[in-house]
Amino acid sequence: MNTPSPAAVAGPVPERRWRLWPTHRPGWMVTTATLCLALIVLVAVLAPWIAPHDPLAMSPAERLKPAGDDYWLGSDAYGRDLLSRILYGARISLIVGIGSALISVVIGLPLGLLAGFFRALDTLIMRIMDGLMAIPSVLLAIAIVSLTSASLWTVMAAITVPEIPRVVRLVRSVVLSAREEPYVEAAVSLGSSLPVIMWRHLMPNTLAPLIVMSTYICASAILTEAILSFLGAGLGTETPTWGNIMSEGRTYFQIKPGLIFWPGLMLSLCILSINLLGDAARDHLDPRLQKRGGGQ
Amino acid sequence: MTASKAAPSKDAHAMSSDRVLRVQDLVVSSHTQPDRHILKGVSFDIAAGETLCLVGESGSGKSVTSLSIMGLLPRGVLEHRGGDIYLEETPLLTLSSARLRELRASRIAMIFQEPMTALNPLMRVGEQIEEVLVMHRKGTTAGERRTRVLDMLEQVQLPDIERMYASWPHQLSGGQRQRIMIAMALVLEPRLLIADEPTTALDVTTQKQILWLIRQLQERHGTSVLFITHDMGVVADIADRVCVMRHGEVVETQPVQALLRHPLTDYTRSLLMAVPGLQPRPSRPVTEREIVLEAIELEKCYGRHSRWARLRGQQDTRTAAASDVSFALTRGRTLGIVGESGSGKSTVARCVMRMIEPTGGGVRVMGRDISTLGRAALKPHRKRIQMIFQDPFRSLNPRLTIGDSLIEGPVNYGTSRAQALKQAEALLIMVGLSGEAMTRYPHQFSGGQRQRIAIARALAMEPDVLVADEAVSALDVSVQAQVLTLLEDIQTRMGVAVLFITHDLRVAAQVCDDVMVMQKGRVVEYGPTSRVLGAPEHAYTRSLMAAAPGRQWDFAAFQPFDDVSESRSSDAFSTGLISGAQKA
Numbered sequence: 001m002n003t004p005s006p007a008a009v010a011g012p013v014p015e016r017r018w019r020l021w022p023t024h025r026p027g028w029m030v031t032t033a034t035l036c037l038a039l040i041v042l043v044a045v046l047a048p049w050i051a052p053h054d055p056l057a058m059s060p061a062e063r064l065k066p067a068g069d070d071y072w073l074g075s076d077a078y079g080r081d082l083l084s085r086i087l088y089g090a091r092i093s094l095i096v097g098i099g100s101a102l103i104s105v106v107i108g109l110p111l112g113l114l115a116g117f118f119r120a121l122d123t124l125i126m127r128i129m130d131g132l133m134a135i136p137s138v139l140l141a142i143a144i145v146s147l148t149s150a151s152l153w154t155v156m157a158a159i160t161v162p163e164i165p166r167v168v169r170l171v172r173s174v175v176l177s178a179r180e181e182p183y184v185e186a187a188v189s190l191g192s193s194l195p196v197i198m199w200r201h202l203m204p205n206t207l208a209p210l211i212v213m214s215t216y217i218c219a220s221a222i223l224t225e226a227i228l229s230f231l232g233a234g235l236g237t238e239t240p241t242w243g244n245i246m247s248e249g250r251t252y253f254q255i256k257p258g259l260i261f262w263p264g265l266m267l268s269l270c271i272l273s274i275n276l277l278g279d280a281a282r283d284h285l286d287p288r289l290q291k292r293g294g295g296q
Numbered sequence: 297m298t299a300s301k302a303a304p305s306k307d308a309h310a311m312s313s314d315r316v317l318r319v320q321d322l323v324v325s326s327h328t329q330p331d332r333h334i335l336k337g338v339s340f341d342i343a344a345g346e347t348l349c350l351v352g353e354s355g356s357g358k359s360v361t362s363l364s365i366m367g368l369l370p371r372g373v374l375e376h377r378g379g380d381i382y383l384e385e386t387p388l389l390t391l392s393s394a395r396l397r398e399l400r401a402s403r404i405a406m407i408f409q410e411p412m413t414a415l416n417p418l419m420r421v422g423e424q425i426e427e428v429l430v431m432h433r434k435g436t437t438a439g440e441r442r443t444r445v446l447d448m449l450e451q452v453q454l455p456d457i458e459r460m461y462a463s464w465p466h467q468l469s470g471g472q473r474q475r476i477m478i479a480m481a482l483v484l485e486p487r488l489l490i491a492d493e494p495t496t497a498l499d500v501t502t503q504k505q506i507l508w509l510i511r512q513l514q515e516r517h518g519t520s521v522l523f524i525t526h527d528m529g530v531v532a533d534i535a536d537r538v539c540v541m542r543h544g545e546v547v548e549t550q551p552v553q554a555l556l557r558h559p560l561t562d563y564t565r566s567l568l569m570a571v572p573g574l575q576p577r578p579s580r581p582v583t584e585r586e587i588v589l590e591a592i593e594l595e596k597c598y599g600r601h602s603r604w605a606r607l608r609g610q611q612d613t614r615t616a617a618a619s620d621v622s623f624a625l626t627r628g629r630t631l632g633i634v635g636e637s638g639s640g641k642s643t644v645a646r647c648v649m650r651m652i653e654p655t656g657g658g659v660r661v662m663g664r665d666i667s668t669l670g671r672a673a674l675k676p677h678r679k680r681i682q683m684i685f686q687d688p689f690r691s692l693n694p695r696l697t698i699g700d701s702l703i704e705g706p707v708n709y710g711t712s713r714a715q716a717l718k719q720a721e722a723l724l725i726m727v728g729l730s731g732e733a734m735t736r737y738p739h740q741f742s743g744g745q746r747q748r749i750a751i752a753r754a755l756a757m758e759p760d761v762l763v764a765d766e767a768v769s770a771l772d773v774s775v776q777a778q779v780l781t782l783l784e785d786i787q788t789r790m791g792v793a794v795l796f797i798t799h800d801l802r803v804a805a806q807v808c809d810d811v812m813v814m815q816k817g818r819v820v821e822y823g824p825t826s827r828v829l830g831a832p833e834h835a836y837t838r839s840l841m842a843a844a845p846g847r848q849w850d851f852a853a854f855q856p857f858d859d860v861s862e863s864r865s866s867d868a869f870s871t872g873l874i875s876g877a878q879k880a
């Protein structure tokens with residue numbers, strides 16, 4: 001049969017491609033969440049330019065001012081502008097959130113790939129991960145802070161360590177099922193080396209669930225950071241973080257509820273937006289929705 | 297037209313009162329694109345006690361038709377745009393969902409392809425059948441229900457019904473589960489049974505029994521059957537009338553004998569011609585003597601029997617997926633391994649490929665034993681032997697372009713990228729695709745096209761042996777025929793030897809020079825195809841041949857093999873089964 005059969009040369013079957021962006025209009029919740037998060041990122045980035053006051057400048061004469069023309073949200077017990085502190089606080093929150101998500105993925109992904117691929121390493125890695133998972137992040141942070149001084153890095157480390165096992169478990173489970181795919185076996189018979197098989201054929205399968213996972217890690221890291229600051233185990237009190245503002249405001253809650261309300265609102269909105277986006281990403285990237293076949 | 301059965305059923309369907317199901321100008325289209333019609337005006341009807349086969353290749357709309365009748369169209373994906381469906385005199389499309397649900401169990405029932413997934417794994421099978429009665433026969437006592445269920449289990453010919461009643465789905469075999477499904481479908485004595493590829497996932501011998509059972513129960517209860525299948529052999533065995541579908545349209549509807557003898561349309565004719573014959577083709581003359589692949593007493597056991605366990609006198613609990621398998625494959629020839637599921641044929645293929653480690657015996661590729669080589673030492677020999685997988689949708693990495701998939705192997709063995717790309721393009725043209733395919737992704741191709749790409753990928757390694765593990769089993773007959781022609785063409789051109797693993801005796805008969813029949817991990821018969829499949833010696837081979845659906849028909853010649861048996865009545869059918877079983 002030298003002439004190709006008609007069915008074979010007929011053009012490819014048009015089908016939808018695996019896409020990162022939704023093909024249909026997202027719902028209003030997702031749109032609102034995206035806008036909300038975009039706004040938070042924007043004010044965090046532009047904080048030095050848009051903040052009306054220096055967030056650290058104390059002025060004892062202006063203590064606990066109500067909201068007004070000069071201090072839009074009022075001032076705190078040291079006479080610092082609340083709005084400016086919240087805007088700067090967004091920077092810390094986002095850095096901690098995104099940073100923790102990135103670090104846990106960067107460390108967890110290779111560990112998960114190794115655990116999923118090599119049976120010998122699996123037991124070892126997974127038992128260590130089980131151990132790490134048993135450490136509560138707040139206790140770990142308090143331990144680290146009491147050993148060294150609190151810095152952005154120690155806070156992120158304390159938050160990241162208990163998150164890594166989650167990533168490892170996720171990646172491992174994806175790899176365990178993906179390694180049974182015939183295309184992986186085909187790669188083996190084509191003489192591909194192990195790193196190539198892992199990176200080219202197995203790793204891409206983990207990306208979609210990892211994107212979803214990292215949004216949850218990001219949200220939980222922001223929350224944990226706020227909790228740590230609130231408990232005094234986070235960054236120094238002079239650094240404006242949402243948790244610190246709330247922690248300091250606790251004393252004056254009766255006189256000035258805004259000290260808790262505004263940073264709390266920002267924190268809730270931020271975490272809610274990230275979680276909503278994570279859900280949207282999950283719905284979109286879910287394996288059910290990226291069926292490769294053109295079946296009926 | 298000489299068919300005796302055809303005439304009465306034609307008369308029967310002329311009487312409108314006798315029609316159980318009437319589908320008229322059914323139009324179904326995609327929810328999001330109302331212009332994209334999946335069904336373009338499908339019409340057919342089924343008389344009482346009649347079996348209508350809906351035949352078509354994938355994408356013909358036969359499953360959508362059955363879902364429409366059941367009112368199970370996926371909401372928000374597919375929508376009715378026109379036409380009517382009547383069950384006896386009840387219009388189904390305008391019914392409320394509550395009424396439809398009631399009708400669904402009591403007057404229409406459905407059995408599915410996968411008996412594994414259609415049963416609830418957390419409920420005893422007897423209770424699952426009983427649940428149907430609880431829902432639809434209110435007022436029956438628990439005792440009555442139990443008697444009814446046991447009676448049903450007996451009717452579907454399950455052994456030891458008391459034990460079956462209390463079994464969990466996972467304790468049953470595929471055939472037994474399908475029997476449970478049938479019992480569940482028929483317990484309310486429906487007027488219509490819709491069977492959507494009910495035997496496709498089963499072995500041939502089990503398939504034969506299930507078909508016979510459906511036929512028998514149908515006659516006893518007078519149920520009409522809408523039988524959906526892609527297999528012309530099954531059609532020949534079970535249908536009274538046949539409705540051929542293509543691209544959402546009915547191509548022709550005829551009594552089965554008339555259709556098989558005198559198809560009215562070219563499409564039906566091409567479908568029938570594409571069915572591989574069961575008569576083995578003569579083996580090709582032996583031109584080369586060079587043995588490219590040899591298995592010597594190959595063995596693969598699962599489980600472990602440690603020295604400690606042996607000392608304590610424990611029994612050897614290892615199961616042999618394959619044992620004592622020996623064969624030799626010479627250049628340019630095709631050796632088939634046939635057998636039912638669990639026979640160990642895939643285990644042999646995977647051992648030969650070193651995808652799994654054999655626990656005993658040897659595999660020689662070009663005279664070199666590769667069964668004990670380490671990873672690095674194996675690499676130069678890997679190239680010599682390549683595999684084509686069953687599922688063309690999973691054997692290509694969906695995230696790599698066709699070009700990247702094709703050059704992966706050659707680049708691993710030191711070919712430059714540019715050179716490999718050039719070769720890959722030439723290979724694509726050789727397997728009947730255009731060079732443009734290089735930059736596309738696997739999802740943009742149909743199943744048959746993907747299988748061609750998979751073949752091209754294997755050929756890029758310039759192997760001496762191709763291992764085709766059920767390589768055409770997932771394809772429609774017409775595409776299957778094209779891919780088989782391609783394989784043969786490549787074989788003659790490049791002199792590659794093929795180890796062809798299949799459960800389909802028809803395909804094996806047409807493709808293989810030699811055949812090895814396996815049962816429960818052992819080779820029961822091995823020799824030239826014309827002898828093994830033409831005049832089988834072993835009882836198991838004979839029972840396999842006897843169970844092949846439609847074996848009395850020469851589809852491509854539009855006539856039965858011996859024109860003596862004019863009609864395919866259920867008597868003839870069951871005698872066929874019994875004689876087959878007796879031989880076994």
